Amino acid sequence: MLPITVFMEVVRILYMPAGTLGISTKKAENFSDWYVEVVRKGEFMDQRTPVRGCDVFMPWGYAIWEQIMHYADALFKEHGVQNAYFPTLIPESLLTKEAEHFEGFTPEVAWVTEAGDEKLAERLALRPTSETIMYYMYSQWIRSYRDLPLRINQWANVFRWETKATRPFLRSREFLWQEGHTVHATLDEANQEVLDMLEIYRKVAEELLALPVIILRRTESDKFAGAYYTVALEAFAAEAGRVIQVGTVHNLGQNFSRAFDIKFLDKDGDEKYAWQTSWGFSTRFIGAVLAVHGDDRGAVLPPRVAPVQVIVIPIIFKGKEEPVLKAAREIRDKLRRAGIRAEMDDRDDYTAGWKFNHWELKGVPLRIEVGPRDLEKNGVTVARRDTGGKKFVEMGKIVEHTKEILGEIQANLYERAKKKLDESIITVRTMDEAKNAVENKKIVRAFWCGDPECERKVKEITGGAEIRGTKFLEVESADGENCLVCGKEATHVVYIAKSY
RNA sequence: CGGGGCGUGGCUCAGCCCGGAAGAGCGCACGGUUCGGGUCCGUGAGGUCGGCGGUUCAAAUCCGCCCGCCCCGACCA
Numbered sequence: 342m343l344p345i346t347v348f349m350e351v352v353r354i355l356y357m358p359a360g361t362l363g364i365s366t367k368k369a370e371n372f373s374d375w376y377v378e379v380v381r382k383g384e385f386m387d388q389r390t391p392v393r394g395c396d397v398f399m400p401w402g403y404a405i406w407e408q409i410m411h412y413a414d415a416l417f418k419e420h421g422v423q424n425a426y427f428p429t430l431i432p433e434s435l436l437t438k439e440a441e442h443f444e445g446f447t448p449e450v451a452w453v454t455e456a457g458d459e460k461l462a463e464r465l466a467l468r469p470t471s472e473t474i475m476y477y478m479y480s481q482w483i484r485s486y487r488d489l490p491l492r493i494n495q496w497a498n499v500f501r502w503e504t505k506a507t508r509p510f511l512r513s514r515e516f517l518w519q520e521g522h523t524v525h526a527t528l529d530e531a532n533q534e535v536l537d538m539l540e541i542y543r544k545v546a547e548e549l550l551a552l553p554v555i556i557l558r559r560t561e562s563d564k565f566a567g568a569y570y571t572v573a574l575e576a577f578a579a580e581a582g583r584v585i586q587v588g589t590v591h592n593l594g595q596n597f598s599r600a601f602d603i604k605f606l607d608k609d610g611d612e613k614y615a616w617q618t619s620w621g622f623s624t625r626f627i628g629a630v631l632a633v634h635g636d637d638r639g640a641v642l643p644p645r646v647a648p649v650q651v652i653v654i655p656i657i658f659k660g661k662e663e664p665v666l667k668a669a670r671e672i673r674d675k676l677r678r679a680g681i682r683a684e685m686d687d688r689d690d691y692t693a694g695w696k697f698n699h700w701e702l703k704g705v706p707l708r709i710e711v712g713p714r715d716l717e718k719n720g721v722t723v724a725r726r727d728t729g730g731k732k733f734v735e736m737g738k739i740v741e742h743t744k745e746i747l748g749e750i751q752a753n754l755y756e757r758a759k760k761k762l763d764e765s766i767i768t769v770r771t772m773d774e775a776k777n778a779v780e781n782k783k784i785v786r787a788f789w790c791g792d793p794e795c796e797r798k799v800k801e802i803t804g805g806a807e808i809r810g811t812k813f814l815e816v817e818s819a820d821g822e823n824c825l826v827c828g829k830e831a832t833h834v835v836y837i838a839k840s841y
Numbered sequence: 842c843g844g845g846g847c848g849u850g851g852c853u854c855a856g857c858c859c860g861g862a863a864g865a866g867c868g869c870a871c872g873g874u875u876c877g878g879g880u881c882c883g884u885g886a887g888g889u890c891g892g893c894g895g896u897u898c899a900a901a902u903c904c905g906c907c908c909g910c911c912c913c914g915a916c917c918a
Binding site: 363365381389393445446448449469470501503563565566586589656657658659689691692693694695696697698699701710712713714715722 | 851852853874875876877878879880909910916917918
């Protein structure tokens with residue numbers, strides 16, 4: 342049984358024309374090419390648009406975003422967050438109000454300068470983020486401590502006019518995201534909000550998307566422009582040796598409330614500036630899912646986020662169509678009634694083998710093959726995407742079995758990625774070791790004195806890797822250790838990696 | 842912004858050096874055949890050869906300028 346399967350697989354690969362069908366690049370050999378191919382052949386995104394970096398989220402890619410929105414939105418609302426929508430256009434005078442914020446964003450802001458024949462009196466920015474427009478409104482809404490906490494989220498598009506080459510989902514000029522903006526009476530509350538949001542983001546990453554993350558507090562030089570401090574969640578594309586920031590939570594302190602005059606009358610009768618947080622994740626999450634879980638056959642979607650969890654494929658033989666189609670339809674319907682997102686591919690212009698490959702490219706977690714041979718034995722063949730394993734399942738146990746396997750796949754994808762992440766973190770004490778580890782696609786764990794000059798040297802010496810920050814939820818001690826750059830007493834345990 | 846490479850049907854590319862009727866594979870349409878890992882056969886549609894200018898009887902091919910894209914550097918929420 343096994344040797345025949347292996348033999349067939351070898352034959353299949355040998356005769357597969359290069360570059361036309363399936364994924365022609367190996368993930369481990371050329372990650373960048375592999376990634377772009379997965380995105381395109383899986384029909385997640387189309388970059389052949391008239392404006393570079395403003396790409397199309399195709400139905401299959403957008404459906405994943407819908408799943409993410411659905412899941413996260415429920416958690417937000419449970420936490421007391423309300424959705425609203427603010428304008429896309431932000432006048433320059435508003436964007437410049439918080440100096441550090443503006444300086445950070447100005448290199449990548451796209452501007453509207455004309456309308457009809459008229460040149461605008463003031464140019465308008467296509468929002469790169471919405472702190473300024475939202476806080477302009479907040480200052481008009483907030484008067485008393487009774488108005489707090491205020492928690493508003495918006496699902497929106499934003500523009501960041503990157504000069505650098507774009508990568509589908511991971512870096513583009515227009516993308517979709519959610520941005521939450523909260524206002525609190527005290528710093529303690531704002532700090533607690535940061536913790537609460539990190540936990541929600543962790544759930545989205547780890548529990549929905551099966552993406553293990555490291556949660557790091559950004560260095561001063563790397564924090565959000567205008568923030569008091571920034572914490573980010575990093576996923577890890579092992580084959581690329583790069584971390585992917587999939588979510589970020591900022592404690593804004595009072596920087597924006599002072600710039601935008603967000604004041605409230607507190608219980609004690611004193612007028613005070615508010616404490617704020619903002620947090621966001623974007624469609625980059627989708628890129629991280631593809632990059633982390635995908636394999637040499639295409640995308641591998643975690644069941645909880647897969648738009649289609651089970652694809653039922655009837656194996657049609659001439660003259661025997663009816664029983665097979667009928668059984669396939671019944672199985673699909675039964676799965677749907679059990680709350681499973683199931684579809685049937687009964688197109689008669691594609692062969693079964695073609696469909697297997699097609700749905701594997703798209704990353705559907707489970708495939709159920711219904712053919713005459715299966716029906717004779719009163720069952721179906723079930724193939725899982727993560728391991729490639731096939732199994733015969735009796736007709737009466739399909740729903741139960743499907744539920745079980747989908748759960749196993751979800752867990753397996755997380756465990757697999759978690760193992761790769763953990764094994765990739767290497768503690769080093771010298772720059773030579775750090776450089777070497779980065780070149781070997783590792784995440785460096787090292788000790789640092791806190792000097793920005795040493796931070797700059799890390800990037801220079803490693804050829805682009807940066808200090809991504811220190812662990813936020815757990816304290817790691819640097820006692821007795823020395824800075825990997827200057828050798829002085831270390832004060833931080835930091836993580837260093839190349840990133841997307 | 843500096844260095845290198847590339848622009849030819851939807852996709853991947855050949856043709857260019859050495860000027861002489863725009864090609865292949867895949868995809869697409871139609872007909873048949875097949876369907877348990879990208880079936881096979883036939884017919885067909887589809888291209889301002891990135892743009893402008895020059896040389897020439899004749900330019901995808903040679904020359905100049907411009908535009909776009911990719912890679913390597915510098916910069917970067």
